[in-house]
Amino acid sequence: MTSGSPRPLQLHGPRRQRGFGYLMVLFAMAAIGITLAGAGEVWHTAARREKEAQLLFVGHQFRLALASYRDRSPVGAPTAPATLDDLLRDDRFPTPVRHLRRLWRDPMTNATDWVLLKPGGRITAIHSRARGAPLRTAFEPRDAAFSGFASYDLWVFEALPPAPAASPNTNNGVTTP
Numbered sequence: 001m002t003s004g005s006p007r008p009l010q011l012h013g014p015r016r017q018r019g020f021g022y023l024m025v026l027f028a029m030a031a032i033g034i035t036l037a038g039a040g041e042v043w044h045t046a047a048r049r050e051k052e053a054q055l056l057f058v059g060h061q062f063r064l065a066l067a068s069y070r071d072r073s074p075v076g077a078p079t080a081p082a083t084l085d086d087l088l089r090d091d092r093f094p095t096p097v098r099h100l101r102r103l104w105r106d107p108m109t110n111a112t113d114w115v116l117l118k119p120g121g122r123i124t125a126i127h128s129r130a131r132g133a134p135l136r137t138a139f140e141p142r143d144a145a146f147s148g149f150a151s152y153d154l155w156v157f158e159a160l161p162p163a164p165a166a167s168p169n170t171n172n173g174v175t176t177p
Helices: 014-071 139-145
Strands: 116-119 125-127
Touching: 014 125, 014 139
Parallel strands: none
Antiparallel strands: 116 125
C-alpha cells in the first residue's frame, strides 16, 4: 500500500459504536426528566399541604382576635369590629388594645383580601377567596366542621364561643353553703 492510496473501510473497532453513546445519553436524560417530574409533583403537593396548615393557623388567629374583641368590649360598645384595622388597634379604651398582632396574609392567595362576613355592618367571621379543593381530610377538633368541604372558601373562621361563666356558688367544683 502506498502512502497516497485510500484506507480500506473498517467494519469493526471504535467507529462502529459511536451511536450507542449518544443513545445512552438520550435515555439518561429521559430518565432524569421523568424523575424530576415526579419530584415536582411531590413538592407541589407538599407546598399545598403547608399552605392549608398555614390557612388553618391564620384562621385560628382571626378567631381568637374576634373573640377577644367581643369579650373585652365595654358595656354599650359594639361587640364586633367594623374593619380588620379595629382588631389591630382598638381605640375604645384609654390605652389602645391589640387583639391581632398583624394583618395576616391569606396563604392560599398571598393577599390580605379576606372575605369578611358582616351581618349588621360588623365583622363576625372571615374566609379565604381561594376556591381550590382541599387535600386535608382530617382536622383538629376546633376545625372539625371543615371536614368534607369541597373548597377553601367554605372554611369560615368565626369567633370562638365565650367561655362558660363559673357559677357563684362553686369553688373549684366544691359547693359552698
